[in-house]
Amino acid sequence: MSLLNVGSRALLANQVALQTTGNNIANVNTPGYSRQSVVVQTMPGQFTGGGYIGKGVDVQTILRNQSDLLTRQATAAAAVDAGNSARSQSLLQLQDVFSGGTSGLGTAINSMMNALSDVVSSPTDMTARNVALTSMDETGKRMVAASAQLDDIASSVNEQLKGDVNTINQLAQNIASVNDQIARAKGNGQPPNDLLDQRDQLVRNLNKYIQTTQVTADDGTLSVFVAGSQPLVLGNKAGSVSIGDPKDFGAASGQKSLLFQQPGASSMQELSGTALGGGEVAGLLSFQNSDLQEGYQLLNRMATAISLSLNAQNELGLTLDGSMGKALFADVAPAQPTAASTNTSAASMGVTFSDPTKLSANSYLVSFSSATTGTITTQPGGQPENFGGPGQPTLAGYFSSHGLQSTLSGPPNAGDQFLVDPMKGAAAKMQAQQLSPTQLAAASPVNAQMGAANAGTLQLASLNATGQPATTGFVPPPSPVLPATTGGGVTLTFASGPPATFTVAGNATPLMDVSATPPVPLAGPPYTYTAGQAITIDGWAITLAGAPKAGDTVTVGNALDPQYGDGYQRNTGNATALMNLRDAKMFDGATLSDGFASAMAQVGTRTQSAQYAQELSSSLAANLEGDRTAVSGVNLDEEAARLIQYQQAYQASAKMIQVAQNIFDTLITSMGH
Incomplete structure (x- = not known):
């Protein structure tokens, strides 16, 4: 009977081994499945006078081959990779908004500024004026379109975040449910391998959306924490997350926050984005709250600076019908x-x-x-x-x-x-206001005449209204007192020096040094004259070249005075000032014409950095997942070899039972005789 028992136990043990190996082969492609193996132990021997006689083998347990350390490392790495990937993909969409090429915003801005050069060359050419205004209209439309693209990206990210938090909440509920099943199954004294695999896979799936840490309890349940220490799953209870506006400033901030509700709690708390670590939600929030906001700010600053600068300058010039110019773009209200x-x-x-x-x-x-x-x-x-x-x-x-x-x-x-x-929303509101070519204020509202008796080499280099300092703005030179048709104006009278100086008569406000911040009164009179240096008076600036002689004069008058006739229509002082804005340093040291290229570089740098981080984290996650599957994964060659091994052992066990049966039959037959 002992030999029969030994054979029976061996047969059953090898049958379990064959079944376990078959289960491994069947689940070779099952996500999260950990390879299982049979752990057998020798049955305690029976003592006899001749020593201990073996009683065969017994199955101790079905072992789940996995490493907690490798599983946690691979899960954490996958979370970081998911976050970097989500941010990198979103940044590629943002980069498309700040792209170059003929259809890009930068080309429209440069075309707009370059078109003014034709107006400077031919101020009465309606075609040149039309091209300039059409270019401005195109710039406004492309700015609005770029802002709409950013809005679309923001909407897409928000919808993706909402979908992600729904998935997180469902996975948390599933983990809590499996926790409850594991706690119940643990009472039978054996590990529920399939449930443990299912839970680990749920945790891995969860970490694709939000990085977690896990702590195993004595009852076999797994507690899952997010943002460092916030319990998302405790035993068979699960908390929830949602996407909302930050508490302090709400929707006005343009940002989004992850709100968390603990299991059994009734209130929500705002989680810090920096504490989330990895996961797709963390990557999308980082993009939404940082990268996308920078994109909005860069675009809105360009729209604001271009609109304010061109509007202010056009309002300082004269149109073809002799009116002061109006805003070229819709008013920018902060x-x-x-x-x-x-x-x-x-x-x-x-x-x-x-x-x-x-x-x-x-x-x-x-x-x-x-x-x-x-x-x-x-x-x-x-x-x-x-x-x-x-x-x-x-x-x-x-x-x-x-x-x-x-x-x-x-x-x-x-x-x-x-x-x-x-500057919030400035790009979305940038719309050209002047579509009639006569409304482009190309002429300067001031006109200069050199004194007829001048003996020096004074020459007019430039003259245009600046509106500086802003506290006084532009004040037109005084017109002749009727019925006189000549005279008036602001007169600069020079002394040859050295150093050469000048005095001013007819001005309404003191001369200011606008190079100082804030502007300060210019030292004088008399005031020091420097060739090529602008002299600011009453919100207009005159630059002279050459050296004066004593008594030389320059008179600056109102361009609309009858003494100048219709000369203002052929004047391009203000068109030149508009065109010169192209080279004005406006965007952190970059010129207006280079501002979009600077914005492209900033967004491009962020994108390249994110792509590098994503490639690095992807490589690390793949390596750690490879290490994990090397322990937990099913190798078909290895399982096939074991299948043959256990099959032979099973056949040998069956043979042992057959032999025991023959011996038993022989014994019974002998005793019958």
């Missing part, structure tokens, strides 16, 4: 600061544009530590800068250096915050 929902005072903040050449492609978070001090953090991703303290700029001084004029209504309390994003 978006006013948004107070945080947590503010405890009734203070409000306002901003206006003061200098389009100083605007930064940022929004600003103003945080007050007292009524007059605090920090300003550029968004996105800037470092806090202090204001209001000793040796620090005032709030107004800081914004003045960034092309803005700020005001405060009422004292803020410590802890109050304001989000300043004055």
Whole structure:
């Protein structure tokens, strides 16, 4: 009987081994399946006077071949790769908005500015004027189209985020359900391998969307945490996540936040984007809150600076019918600061544009530590800068250096915050306003005449209205007092020096040095004359070349005075000033014509960096997944060899039973005789 029992146990053990091997082969392509193997042990021997006699073999357990360390490492690496991949793919879409080529926004801007050169060459040519205005209309349309593309990307990212959080919530519920099944199954004393595989696969799937950490409890359940320490799954209970606007500034911030609700809790809390780590949601939030916002800021700054600069200059010129020019593009009204929902005072903040050449492609978070001090953090991703303290700029001084004029209504309390994003939506509103060629203000509103008795070599280099300083703006030179038809104007009278000097008569405001910030009165009279250096008077600037003799004069008059006739129609002073804006340093040192190329470079740098990070993380994730599957995966060659091994063992066990049966039959037959 002992030999029969040994054979029976061996037969059953090898049958289990064959079944396990067959199960491995059947699940070779099953995602998340871990190779299983039979663990057998020797049955305790039976003591006899001749020693211990073996009683065969027994199946101890079915072992699940896997490494917790490799599984966790591969899961974490896959989460980082998913985040980098999502951000990289979104940045490629953003890069398409800031692309070059003839259909790009940069080409439209350069064509617009270059078209003004034909107006300068022939101010009365209607075709040249039409081309210039049509180019402006095309620039506005492309700016609006680019803004709409950014809106489409933002909408797509938002929908993708909503889909991702729904998937996260479903996976969390599934993990909680499997946890409950594992806890129940653990009571039988053997590991539920298939359930453990299912849970690990769910965790891997979850980490594609949000990076997690896991802790195994004594009852076999797995607790899953997000953002470092927030419990998404505890035992058989699951929390939930959703996408919403940030608490402080809501939709005005243009950003999105991941909101988290713990298992059994009734309130939501906002998770920090930097704490999320990897996962597709983290990558998309990083793109939405940083990369896309930079794209909006770059585009809106271009629209704002171009509109303000060209509008201001055209409004300083004369049209063909002798009227002062009007805005070329729709008026750019700054978006006013948004107070945080947590503010405890009734203070409000306002901003206006003061200098389009100083605007930064940022929004600003103003945080007050007292009524007059605090920090300003550029968004996105800037470092806090202090204001209001000793040796620090005032709030107004800081914004003045960034092309803005700020005001405060009422004292803020410590802890109050304001989000300043004055250029928000500017690109979407950029629309050409002047479509009639006569409305292009090509002529300067001022005219210069050299004194008839001049003996020096003075020559007019340039004359145009500037509107500077902004506190006084443009003031036309005085016209002749009727009934006189000549005279009037502002007269500069020179002394030969050295150094050469001049005095001014007829001006309405003091001469200012506009190169200083803020402008200061020019030292004089008499004022020092430097050839080639602009002289700013009453919001217009004259540049002279050559050397004067004592008594030489230059008179600057109103171009509409009868003494100048219709000469203003052939004057191109303001068209030249408009064209010269092409080379004005306007975008962090880049000229207006190079501004789009600079924006392309910024977006391109971000995209290249994201692609490099994605390639690196993808390689690391693939290597770690390879290490994991080397332990857990099914090798068909190996399983085929084991199948033959266990088959032979099974046949040998069956033979052992047959032999035992024959012996038993012989014994019974012998005893019968």
